[in-house]
């Protein structure tokens with residue numbers, strides 16, 4: 001991990017617009033001319049570097065963003081897509097076909113879970129869902145048909161941490177591709193540096209950070225990215241989840257402040273997690289020593305970016321959770337909304353929203369309780385003020401009793 005700083009890697013890239021602009025020009029074309037017919041043929045065959053064919057394949061603006069995200073993750077290459085699911089689904093379909101098997105963490109994003117549980121079986125791809133924190137359980141689920149090991153660095157919504165180095169060893173031993181969704185922990189964790197083969201992000205969340213678009217990226221070897229974009233057999237090329245050039249230019253501009261935002265998200269989340277835990281609330285945050293994976297996570301992170309901005313509080317019942325979220329929204333402490341990585345705090349009850357694809361009995365088994373609220377902590381300037389205001393809401397609803405506050 002020495003001498004690898006993902007934010008410096010992004011900053012060190014130099015792009016100019018065609019008139020010397022400090023931002024690269026935005027490519028505003030779906031198709032591209034060729035000076036010779038031979039060049040067009042070679043480009044179709046994938047033999048031409050630096051030539052553009054058609055914008056579903058790639059565009060100059062998308063390639064700039066690809067390059068920056070590959071630099072961030074320390075992979076050879078990357079391919080941006082129109083959404084996070086638009087990165088996840090082609091990646092998995094490129095790696096697996098009929099008869100193949102995937103071992104996946106059971107605590108993953110609801111859309112990914114639904115894709116693996118309900119959609120890929122139609123194509124003859126089976127998935128075993130396991131507790132990813134138990135490496136022996138993961139290894140025991142591998143069959144001769146297994147091709148992919150799939151997890152999220154920090155899982156949604158329970159904030160379980162995957163031991164990426166341990167999983168990479170298992171993947172190597174069984175000749176599997178380790179695919180890691182790093183959406184919750186950009187900059188904080190660099191999965192490829194820990195042995196992941198492919199790193200995916202939903203750009204919709206922290207990386208774009210302004211909740212104005214969906215977007216995604218697959219970061220991997222040049223060989224894999226070329227296969228995704230292959231005109232004859234590439235899942236990204238053929239399924240067509242292409243990001244628009246105007247949008248990739250705008251995501252790129254937001255990426256440039258990601259390091260500053262991540263530090264503030266992490267600082268604010270740590271502050272609130274420590275205080276609410278002290279107040280006696282059931283608080284899950286990987287930066288707390290009480291978190292089951294705190295020790296291992298500490299060894300995985302690039303420390304200056306902290307433990308991230310995601311935190312959960314369990315307030316007992318769904319009714320209390322709903323009351324609290326409505327009150328906090330009324331006091332302008334944040335918004336009752338799914339998603340994450342916004343400047344404002346966002347909160348939702350995952351059991352009835354982002355994880356509702358997961359059947360109730362499975363939710364219970366994985367510890368996804370009714371009263372759980374998932375917070376994406378915002379960029380609040382004065383987090384002590386936020387804490388006092390949130391605490392006042394909790395006291396008003398008797399989630400926190402006044403004596404527990406007096407003890408603090």
Ligand SMILES: *Cc1c(COP(=O)(O)O)cnc(C)c1O
Nearest residue numbers: 083084085109183202204214215
């Ligand atoms: C939101 C999210 C996705 C899906 O991304 P979209 O941009 O909404 O398609 C995938 N994984 C994780 C962890 C997410 O939070």
